[in-house]
Amino acid sequence: MEYSPDTCACFTGHRAMTDEELKSSALLVSEQIKTLYAKGIRNYYAGGAIGFDLAAAVTVINMKRVYPDITLNLALPCPNYQSKWTSSQVELFDRVRARADNEVYVSESYHRGCMQVRNKYMVDKSAVCIAYLREKKGGTYNTVTYALKKGRQVINLTDVPLTDQISFDF
Numbered sequence: 001m002e003y004s005p006d007t008c009a010c011f012t013g014h015r016a017m018t019d020e021e022l023k024s025s026a027l028l029v030s031e032q033i034k035t036l037y038a039k040g041i042r043n044y045y046a047g048g049a050i051g052f053d054l055a056a057a058v059t060v061i062n063m064k065r066v067y068p069d070i071t072l073n074l075a076l077p078c079p080n081y082q083s084k085w086t087s088s089q090v091e092l093f094d095r096v097r098a099r100a101d102n103e104v105y106v107s108e109s110y111h112r113g114c115m116q117v118r119n120k121y122m123v124d125k126s127a128v129c130i131a132y133l134r135e136k137k138g139g140t141y142n143t144v145t146y147a148l149k150k151g152r153q154v155i156n157l158t159d160v161p162l163t164d165q166i167s168f169d170f
Contacts, residue, residue: 001073001102003043003125009036010045010075010122012143013052013132013157022055025132028157029059032130033070043071045122047115048082048096050089052132052140057096072096074103075122077114119143123150134158 009032013025033044046057060072074097082090097103106121107114119139123129129147133140133156147154 001071003071005125005127007040008043008045008126009041009128009130010126011047011053011056011130011132012119012122012140012147013056014134014138014140015049015051015053017051017055017132021132022051025052025157026055026059029056029130030063032155032157033060033063033067036128037067037070041128042067042069043073045073045075045125047118047122048074048076048093049115050085050093054092054096056130057100058092061096061099071101072099074100075118075125076103076105077118078105078107078110081110081114115139116142120146123147123152126152128153128155131156132158134160136160 017025044060046060047053048057057072057074060070064070082093085093106118116139119142123143123146129144129152131140131144131154133144135141144154144156
């Protein structure tokens with residue numbers, strides 16, 4: 001399904017998060033959904049990674065009780081990308097996947113950079129990027145940098161200040 005970017009937001013965040021960070025980020029995501037809903041954002045893209053991505057996706061699913069017209073769209077890097085996950089991580093992903101409104105694979109098979117292709121896809125489809133960025137390195141940082149370069153609104157759920165000095169080029 002194709003949506004106007006003005007109605008879409010995407011998520012990016014770290015994979016390695018404590019249980020406390022996952023719980024607090026879910027609360028922060030639900031507050032952002034409430035705020036963005038009032039501004040017309042109805043469609044959310046999650047990348048399907050462990051950590052923040054799945055926490056955000058679960059939060060969107062739970063917020064459908066309040067806002068039944070919001071959608072969860074999974075932008076996945078490639079088939080079988082989760083082959084090294086634990087069985088409990090795969091089980092959670094499968095439950096999220098079953099409740100998602102749409103899913104798309106951005107690459108046919110794993111290759112170096114397919115995660116970046118997925119992140120770029122989500123940013124390109126969205127007006128807003130909701131981030132859980134606590135360190136200025138790695139995939140989340142690169143995604144936030146790309147979103148800023150593309151003129152997207154970036155909402156960081158941590159206290160790390162965002163910069164408009166772009167140092168990474170997709």
